[in-house]
Structures are given as C-alpha cells and as structure tokens.
Amino acid sequence: MATEMALTEVAAGVYELRLPIPFEDGLVNVFVFIEGEEADLLDCGMNSDESVELIHRALRRLGASHLRRLVVTHIHPDHYGAAGTLAGEGLADLYIHRLEVPLVHPRYVELEHLVKEVRTYLLVNGVPPDEAEVLSNSQRALSQVVKTAEPAVQLDGAEVIDMGEHRLRVEWTPGHSPGHICLYEASTGLLFAGDHMLPELSPNIGLHPQSTPDPLHEYLDGLRRLAGYRPKLVLPAHGRPFSDAGSRVETLTRHHHRRLDQVMEIVGREEKTGWRVALDLWGPRANLYEKRLALQEGLAHLQALAVDGRLIKSVTPSSVRWRSPSTQV
C-alpha cells in the first residue's frame, strides 16, 4: 500500500512535504520549490525507501522532471539522510554550510574515531564507564539511515539562492548544529526555519565533540536576529507553520534563561560534573538517546554560565567540573 502523501502549497510555488521519521513527532517537513519542470528541495528526510519514494511521487505530482538543487539546513539524519540518493555526481547539486561538511564523515562513514572521542567526553563529564560504553555506541544506528553526498556548494551564510521562483537568503544560525542554516525571503517574509525555531519543541542545544564551543549563546543570538526580521510566516521542519515569530522567540529565550537559573541552583555549593547536573535537572531517563541529549543540553547551559562568569569550569585530562565562584575547593 502506498503511503498517503502530505503535500501542501504553503506559498506561491512552494510545497511542504511531510516525511516519516522514527523520532520527535514522527514527521519532518521538507520543502519543494517549483519552477516549470525544475524543482529545488530544502532538506530531504531520511534515507529510507518509503521516504525517498514520497519525494519522487511529490515531484511527479507537481510536474517536475528534474531536481536541480538540494539545500540542507543541517546534517541531522532527518534533514540530510537521503542526500546521497538525491544529490551528487549526475544528480542534484548539494548546498550545505561549510561548518557541517567536516562533521559528515566522522559521524556517518568512519565512526570509530568519533565513538572513541564521545566515550572520552562522556567519561570526563562524569558518566559511569558502563553507561558511557553504551551511550557512545548509540549513534551507530543513525548512520544506517544516512547516505552522504559531496557538496557542490559550501555556504558561509548571506548567500542569495534561487529556489524555484523564490530568491532566498542564507541565514547562518549555529547552535542546534554548527552550520545550521535558515532561508529567508525579505520580499515575502517567508522564513524556512529548519530546526532553529520550532512551534512546539525547544530544539536540542548541546555541547559535545561536534558542537561549537558555546552553542547556547550562538543559538539565542540567532533567534534574536531572525525575530528582528519580523517574518510573516515561519515554516519549521517539525510542527505546523506559524506567524508570530516574536512571541515564539520570547518563549524559547525565557525557557533557556529559566533553565540557566535552574542549573545555577543545582550546582549550588558543591562542585559537580555535567552528568550530576543533568540527572538533577531531568531525573534518571530510561531512553539512552534522551540521556545523551540531556547531558549535552545540560553542558551547553553550564558552558554558557561559565562564559558569562557565573560558574567556574575546571578541567583535568580526566574530568570537567563546574562550581559557583563562591565555592572553595
């Protein structure tokens, strides 16, 4: 039985296609831009037969015979997974921010080095050795739904790209991923937000071996900049389109500021590891993937507090610890 296709015109010549994924709310939104028989695609879902077939069916239904370019917001499997099936030699041109490019190979092709690096990172941040072993291996599963492709264009941000009949500007918005990009069209007020600005979820902002060194500050700066554009319509990668970017950004920012205060309280009068802080914040989590996300998210907040001078971060080869400036050690 063919999967029902969720294809909706969201702006002139721009179609939202919802593709199945096995996490978050079960769907990722990708966008098809049509110009005559040419199509451009923003994000491409996972590399599963079902998902790729939905893309081909959508293109046929829209009368497109040729996929011209594939732009990806970032390299997470739900956005980049099918890149190698749709783009590369003889296929569409892949456009991707250059800070994402070096992350691809260690994450999806030759995992051994990164698995080792992640294990060390987990151990120094206080994860017990047996859990560190399991957690560091948990990313192997993701490489199975990703087929990588060579980029045709590496983006810095601020480029203007033709997508269908629209001209969109690349907005570099690091935080959720180092080279995460949004696309914005000033003349129509359309903002394609990827995972940067979601209507219901607060995107995971984590400090880990493949993140930038201070992702939370970067993330919040990016939100503020985009809200300043006063977009008319935000088209997120998960959830439904929405119009009030300003109040969404306010909610997301308040959420992180509250969490920063919570983390300060948890650190309290005792020097702690990131793992202790994450456990105190979220309690024990059964799901492995969630545990790792919780640690990464906790560390991003701890790091932002250290950068702001609200916490002291001390490191040795075997541990990373955080304490309040008033705590004596």
Ligand SMILES: [Zn+2]
């Ligand atoms: Zn993502």
Ligand SMILES: [Zn+2]
């Ligand atoms: Zn996503």
